[in-house]
């Protein structure tokens with residue numbers, strides 16, 4: 001099923017305010033080009049202003065999804081992206097200085113344990129953790145004793161990370177310790193813009209398993225690395241991964257089959273971007289980090305566009321028609337299902353009546369097949385106990401989220417929709433009295449909002465009613481549907497459906513009053529079932545004169561009023577996501593795409609399926625999307641594309657309006673071509689050199705690799721695998737041969753190179769055999785790092801009366817609860833943890849999984865292992881010892897930046913680069929740039945480094 005996707009923006013506190021390139025409000029961020037012209041406007045579920053607390057972020061971004069993992073076994077991906085130094089690691093992992101600065105991952109761990117501690121079946125849940133990094137296109141196990149490489153290969157359910165450590169955790173403290181341990185193994189680099197720049201894409205995964213039922217979910221926190229000014233293999237690999245990610249997102253948005261194999265990053269994210277129908281439901285949360293400063297002026301819009309592309313991609317922009325009918329607009333079907341579900345669960349008398357204007361979120365029962373349809377929003381226009389039962393259900397499931405109701409009386413309520421924890425469906429209010437049939441939703445809403453509950457109760461004759469005005473919530477180019485329907489039910493006497501099936505995205509439209517046909521009252525006995533929606537014979541199409549909605553997006557160039565009303569058919573059965581369910585869109589069993597669709601021309605792709613006539617109304621096409629269809633375009637241009645998630649219609653639209661995509665060679669596939677991303681089209685020869693080719697394997701580590709390991713490159717292209725609709729991998733033939741890894745990995749340092757492999761800006765690089773040494777990462781090579789988590793015997797600064805450190809683990813225990821030394825920060829821990837603080841220090845126990853679990857099947861999106869190797873369930877012991885020395889552990893974790901590196905002052909950056917050398921930054925020493933094949937790319941003159 002499609003992922004439920006939310007997108008947030010976090011602005012760094014040190015973003016420049018004076019003459020800033022950005023402006024923002026609660027849900028929009030505008031980027032201004034030099035001179036004040038708009039460079040792009042981006043919509044988010046929420047924009048967090050500079051200085052927003054980590055707690056606020058967690059509450060709004062993650063808490064609901066964390067608890068959802070326990071309550072509904074919904075997997076969740078949190079993906080932080082943005083320029084270097086913008087705050088990704090701060091948001092995901094946290095800052096080292098204060099306990100209050102801990103990020104989404106540790107807070108989610110705390111929340112998980114807190115919820116579990118109160119769960120009636122808490123003993124039946126097991127938590128385990130994996131932590132790995134994609135560094136130079138190699139997956140590195142951050143929880144292994146050394147930074148161990150992980151072999152990657154295709155499995156039946158996606159990428160398998162063979163031998164990845166997955167440690168079980170029984171306490172919050174254990175979990176924190178693993179976070180610290182893995183963090184200490186990450187690759188950081190000291191650079192001018194950020195003294196601790198991540199050099200790899202990092203994945204922190206928390207796996208939750210309910211033992212009796214074997215239901216499971218995973219929370220994945222991904223911290224993407226960003227390109228930096230220093231050019232080395234790590235930087236090039238990062239650029240390659242990001243380019244591949246962008247290409248995948250563009251392809252998904254444009255209706256092409258994406259090519260995931262271009263990078264490890266895209267392979268890892270694949271289950272989230274294009275989940276298979278057979279895997280449990282999942283959600284994706286994008287967190288765009290923004291730091292406004294001159295150095296990132298050009299970069300910022302690109303990151304925001306990537307986030308926008310990913311939002312569209314992850315919310316289901318794919319050809320996945322229901323029930324084999326590829327002419328039906330997928331979104332409309334989903335809406336109808338969600339609507340039916342919401343109505344079944346939220347009608348007054350069934351839990352839908354509530355305070356005036358209350359927003360209820362009506363979740364599907366996890367046990368029901370309808371769990372495939374995520375939450376729908378419901379509101380009630382009826383005061384509890386009021387004289388008239390009238391509930392409305394406004395479907396705001398992706399891709400409509402957030403649904404914007406622009407009726408003034410409802411503006412406040414519309415805003416509430418963005419709140420993370422809306423009230424649950426109110427309890428039943430009992431027998432709902434009859435409702436005057438003439439009261440359509442508008443009247444209810446207006447009077448409830450404007451005059452309040454008292455007026456509603458006192459009124460027996462409805463006042464003149466203004467038309468309902470709603471807006472398609474999807475801003476132009478947002479990838480959402482173009483249809484919004486408002487439905488209301490007056491239980492006991494009437495069923496109404498007010499539909500505005502086709503309105504231009506981002507624009508208001510009016511639902512004509514008086515057009516609702518009054519249907520028969522739903523039988524009381526069948527209120528649990530979705531009421532049949534009555535086609536409205538007298539439906540009038542929306543007036544063509546549409547009022548522009550206040551939006552941060554420009555209006556689309558052409559609006560397409562719907563010609564005629566299409567009666568909605570009866571709700572179709574909801575799609576069950578359960579594995580093994582023979583639903584309408586199962587994973588195909590055989591190869592579906594003998595030729596990779598991405599490499600087919602648009603007309604060719606269009607011709608392979610019938611067009612979908614009902615879905616062609618205008619939706620603006622973003623620049624980046626156009627770049628797939630028509631080659632790169634300048635930011636700001638908008639075109640119109642079909643809104644429906646139908647491969648054929650998208651391809652047909654593309655073929656009709658475009659000369660064809662800008663194509664480039666498909667790496668590793670001689671003679672074949674694929675659409676190029678804007679990044680790729682910038683013709684960076686170094687990036688081109690990184691194209692994976694089995695004949696020229698990817699370099700690993702900072703030095704030369706042993707010939708014995710040259711074949712063991714995870715990036716080998718899987719040329720014999722095909723993908724069917726829904727992204728289900730269909731391995732064809734044997735897997736590519738790979739040589740085994742040595743226990744130490746394949747890193748062999750280059751002869752003559754400084755052991756730390758550090759570039760010294762103070763002098764000429766080390767010489768190797770009379771030749772200048774290669775420029776390399778300043779991070780020690782994997783085998784040279786002692787990754788053990790060994791906190792020093794010191795207490796955190798927030799603890800005024802620290803206890804002596806325990807020799808066993810080195811972790812400093814915290815003072816007893818309530819003692820003078822009790823740190824204020826510890827109040828943030830769960831009650832269970834608080835109760836346990838003061839016990840003996842306790843390091844992470846050896847993994848009951850034996851630290852290695854290979855070839856296991858994924859439980860939910862994301863590579864997994866080891867479900868079969870679960871140890872017996874163990875209770876969460878309230879006596880579990882805790883050493884939650886946050887700042888302590890975090891600071892220790894960051895010691896991976898080598899001491900030599902720390903002592904090196906960062907190169908100075910010129911304030912005003914000379915014209916023509918804006919791509920250069922100053923460094924105090926001449927530098928030699930190494931290509932991925934080991935050759936020198938060039939020599940930067942003294943005082944300058946290539947960006």
Ligand SMILES: Nc1ncnc2c1ncn2[C@@H]1O[C@H](COP(=O)(O)OP(=O)(O)OP(=O)(O)O)[C@@H](O)[C@H]1O
Nearest residue numbers: 013083084085086087088089090095194197198226
């Ligand atoms: N919300 C915030 N409040 C205070 N400091 C912050 C905040 N966000 C980031 N910082 C600080 O900004 C600096 C850069 O943050 P961080 O390392 O998280 O960036 P990043 O996006 O992960 O960078 P890179 O991609 O280079 O790794 C750090 O010193 C961090 O402590």
